[in-house]
Structure formats: structure tokens, C-alpha cells
Amino acid sequence: MTFKKFFYTTLLLSACFITVTVSFNIYMNEYGLFGSAKGKSIKIWDNERTSKYLLSYNYIPANFEGILIGPSVSDNLDTKKISGYKIYNASLNGGNISELKYIVENIIHNGNLKFIIVCLYPYITKDHGRKTSYINQKEYWSSLGSMQTLKFYGHKISALFGFSHDVYNDYGYNNIKLLAEKSTATKQPIIKIDNVAITKLTLNQVEFIDGIAYNELLELINLSRKRGVKIFGFYYPYFMANYDEKRFKTYKEKIDKIFDKNDLIWNLNDDEHLAFRCDLSNYYDGKHLSREGANYLVREINDKLDMFYRRQQTFAK
Secondary structure (H helix, E strand, O other): OOHHHHHHHHHHHHHHHHHHHHHHHHHHOOOOOOOOOOOOOOOOOOOHHHHHHHHOOOHHHHHOOEEEEOOHHHHOOOHHHOOOOOEEEOOOOOOOHHHHHHHHHHHHHHOOOOEEEEEEOHHHHOOOOOOOOOOOOHHHHHOOOOHHHHHHHHHHHHHHOOOOOOOEOOOOOEOOOHHHOOOOHHHOOEEEEOOEEEEOOOOOOOOOOOHHHHHHHHHHHHHHHHOOOEEEEEEOOOOHHHOOHHHHHHHHHHHHOOOOOOOEEEEOOOHHHHHHHHOHHHEOOOOOEOHHHHHHHHHHHHHHHHHHHHHHHHHHO
């Protein structure tokens, strides 16, 4: 075979391989990017950041009326259990407001979002900027064929055949931390608050608010208002042994300034929720919620939504 013939044969085979790969990925449409995503059920199999970013283009806007955003502490809230509302959990494990903003802006611009629920926890505003290169427009076209796509199918096949854990559902719920719910926290020294035995843990609670991150959260809330998106938010409940009231109030006072009287914001660190926050069984590591704790918070969110929309219906009459 001459070099010229070899070159053109190689070129033809390469073109065929690329065509087949791209066609296969468009057909599979694992992120719902192409065509109508209405009524589809799409789970995450690999790389939460890339997946939720790509799902924000079409799948989430087409199928959900509301979203929940926050860092890892809200990532394990199963919004599929919230009755009467279709809410996607767009939280990110280790995510800050810069990363969350990419996802939310996509959803707002590409759909008719009705409301947003913000988990207010210091982690999302302690720094700014993307922590990885995964949330990037290039990922859109990379979904048609790349090493990341190959890795995706590897993880999906592994989970489907039981070789690894299936940790997400089609509502964005991340169950990875609850799979290992046996906490070593119960081995820690016990202290008492209001005669309730709880564990004293040493965790780095960071209440520092980065200026750029603060402005990004403000920009996101303003965009939501401009587009007619109702804003809900809750201050995440601290395990009582790790709660510093003075630091929390300083944090809350500044964050409160972002919201106005039309927003529904509630504080889960008040006296009403003291018993919950003193119960170590609601936290599997003293910070993230256990399965029982997560279910409790999901019910709290459901109650707040019901209360608001029932009141709106009453006023409308």
C-alpha cells in the first residue's frame, strides 16, 4: 500500500469513527441536550459538576418548576419527596456560588423557572471562582465524544451491573454521603445542652464572606427577581455542639441584606428547631444531615412551599 493510499484510508476510517461516535452520543442524549427533553428521566452517572451544568441547558428547564441550590449540606436532600412540586436539586458537593451561578443562569435563561430555594450556608460565599474546569461551555460539545464521555459510560455500566453505587436520582439528589452513614462521631466526648447529650466535634466552621462571592449571590437573586422567579431561602441548621451564635448572627445580618420583604427566608437555627439540632442522629458527621435529618428538612421545605402557595391562592380568590 502506498503512503498516499494509506493516508486517505486512515482519514476515511477516522471520519467514519468520529461520525459513528457523534451519532451514537446524539442518539443516547445522556444529558438531554438535543431535541425535546420534556418528560425525560435523566440520572447522573459521573461527575456531578459536568452533569448538572449540562443538564441545566435543556433537561432541568424542560421538566422542573423549581430548583434547590447549595453546597454539600443540601446535596443530599431528596427533592423528589417534596409533594406537589417538581424541584431539581442543583446543589453541588463542595460547590460555591460562582459554580452554582453558571447552572442557575442557564436554567433561568432556558426555561420558565417558577421559584428557587437557596440553602444559606457559609461555604457558598467563603470564596469565588470555579474550583475545577468541569463547568465550561466546551463540555457541551465534549458530550459528543471525549475521554470524559468514555469515563461516563464506564461509570454508568459499572453502576448498572452493581459494581459501584448508584448515588443519584433524576432529581439531582446525591446519596453518596448517606451510603456510609456509620459515623465515628458517637465515639467523641459527650457534652450536654439543655440536658440533651450530644457530641462535641471540632470542625472548621468558616463564616468569612468573600466580597466577590457575596456580589455574585446578590446578582443571582436580582436576576431571579427580574425574571419573575420567586425566592425562597433557609439558613441551614447547625448541629448545636458546633454552633457559635455570635458568628452566625454576624453572617446572617450581612446575608439578610441581599433579600427583601417579598422573599421568603427562614432560619432553622431558632429555638423552634433546637431539639432537632441537639439530636446527633440527625447528623452523620456533625455537619451533614443523616437520612432522618435530610427527610426532616425536606418536609420543612414542603411545608413552607405549601404555606406560601396556599396563601397566594387565598389572595387570588
